[in-house]
Amino acid sequence: MIPFVDLKTQLKALRPEIDEVISRVIDQGHFVLGPAVSAFEEKFSTYCRTDHCVGVNSGASALHLALLAAGVGPGDEVITVSMTFVATVAAVLYCGAKPVFVDVDPDRWTMAPELIEAAITPRTKAILPVHLHGLMADMDPIMAVARRHGIVLVEDAAQSHGAEYKGRRAGSIGDIGCFSFYPGKNLGGFGEGGAVVTRDAGLARTVRLLRDWGQEEKYRHVLPGYNYRMDAIQGAILNLKMDYIEGWTEDRRRLAQVYDQELAAIGQKRPSAPSDTRHVYHVYSIEHPRRDALQAALTTAGIGTGIHYPVPVHLQPAYENLGYGRGDLPVTEALAERFLSLPMYPELAPDQVVQVCRELERAHAAEQIEPASRAPSARETNKVLESV
Structure with missing residues (x-):
C-alpha cells in the first residue's frame, strides 16, 4: 500500500524536537501569539523575501484579512479563478464583495492572464490569482494588468510555500500574499494556521489589528476586528519546521x-x-x-x-x-x-x-x-x- 499522504512518518522523525518546543510553550504559559509566533513570523517573512509576516489561525483567515486590508468591501468585485479550494471565493464573500471568475490556462492550470482585462469593471477592487498545486501563476502579465488599472493584487499562495517565479518567491510579487499551514501543506502545522506576508508596512499593520479584535493595545480597539490569532503551539511547531x-x-x-x-x-x-x-x-x-x-x-x-x-x-x-x-x-x-x-x-x-x-x-x-x-x-x- 502506498498512501496518498503520510504525515506520521514526518512526525516520527521530528517527535523529540516537537515535544521540546511544545513543552517550552507550556512552560512559558503564553498560548496565543507571543514569542513563539513572533519568532515564526520573522523566519517565514525572511523565507518569503518580504518585510512583514502576520500569523493567523487559518489560510481562509489570511485571505479574508488580506482583502479587507486592501480595501475590499461591499459592492466591490474581485477577479479570481474557480479552480481552487472554496476558501478563496469564501474570503471574497466574507468582505461583502463579488467574486468574478476567469478561466485558467490549459497547460499551466492557473489564471489565464489574457482573460483578465475583459473581466474588469469600475467595481473591480482586486485580482486574486491562485498558485495551484505548488506552481505559481504567470505573474508578470497579471501584475501588468493590475498596475495598468490601479487594482490591488492579492496572491493565494496556500499551496506554494517556497515556490518561485523568475527568481521571486510566492507571496512577494503582489501587494500581499496569503498562506495556509493546514497539516497536509508543504509547511504544515498540528491543526489550522495561516499567514499574510507583504512588503507594505501599512497593510501589515492593518492585518495585525484585524486579527486581534482591532486592538492597537489591550482594550483599545481602533478597528472592528476578528479573533484570527495564531496559537503559540502552532507558531512553535511551524518555526521548528522552517529548518526543514x-x-x-x-x-x-x-x-x-x-x-x-x-x-x-x-x-x-x-x-x-x-x-x-x-x-x-x-x-x-x-x-x-x-x-x-x-x-x-x-x-x-x-x-x-x-x-x-x-x-x-x-x-x-x-x-x-x-x-x-x-x-x-x-x-x-x-x-x-x-x-x-x-x-x-x-x-x-x-x-x-x-x-x-x-x-x-x-x-x-x-x-x-x-x-x-x-x-x-x-x-x-x-x-x-x-x-x-
Whole structure:
C-alpha cells in the first residue's frame, strides 16, 4: 500500500524536537501569539523575501484579512479563478464583495492572464490569482494588468510555500500574499494556521489589528476586528519546521523528476513547470479523460490518490447564486473532470514513485485507457459544447 499522504512518518522523525518546543510553550504559559509566533513570523517573512509576516489561525483567515486590508468591501468585485479550494471565493464573500471568475490556462492550470482585462469593471477592487498545486501563476502579465488599472493584487499562495517565479518567491510579487499551514501543506502545522506576508508596512499593520479584535493595545480597539490569532503551539511547531522546509521541498522536486521521467515513457501528460519557475509540488496531478476508471484501478492496486478539485467552485451548490453555470469556464470544468493527484510527500521513496507509475501503465493496458495529452482549450471545449 502506498498512501496518498503520510504525515506520521514526518512526525516520527521530528517527535523529540516537537515535544521540546511544545513543552517550552507550556512552560512559558503564553498560548496565543507571543514569542513563539513572533519568532515564526520573522523566519517565514525572511523565507518569503518580504518585510512583514502576520500569523493567523487559518489560510481562509489570511485571505479574508488580506482583502479587507486592501480595501475590499461591499459592492466591490474581485477577479479570481474557480479552480481552487472554496476558501478563496469564501474570503471574497466574507468582505461583502463579488467574486468574478476567469478561466485558467490549459497547460499551466492557473489564471489565464489574457482573460483578465475583459473581466474588469469600475467595481473591480482586486485580482486574486491562485498558485495551484505548488506552481505559481504567470505573474508578470497579471501584475501588468493590475498596475495598468490601479487594482490591488492579492496572491493565494496556500499551496506554494517556497515556490518561485523568475527568481521571486510566492507571496512577494503582489501587494500581499496569503498562506495556509493546514497539516497536509508543504509547511504544515498540528491543526489550522495561516499567514499574510507583504512588503507594505501599512497593510501589515492593518492585518495585525484585524486579527486581534482591532486592538492597537489591550482594550483599545481602533478597528472592528476578528479573533484570527495564531496559537503559540502552532507558531512553535511551524518555526521548528522552517529548518526543514527547503530539504523537504527539494525531496518533492526530486520525486517529481522521477514521475516526469516514468510518465513520459508511457505518454502520460505531466504537470507543466516552465524553466523560469520553481514548482514545489504540493500536489503532483496528472490529467486523464477516464480519470475515475484510472483512480479505481490504482485503488485496487493499493495506490492512494486524490482529486484537486472534482467540482470547481462556480458549480458548487453553495455558490450557485453567483450566477455561473456549466460551460462558463470550459477549461476549468474539463480539468476538474480530468485531474488525478498521485502520492507526493517528502518521505515517499523513489522506488515507490516507480511502482505508482508501473500501476498506471498496467491500468492503461488493462482498461484500454489511452494516456492523456492535455485538457482542451476554451475554444476546443466550446466547439464540443456547441455540438451537444
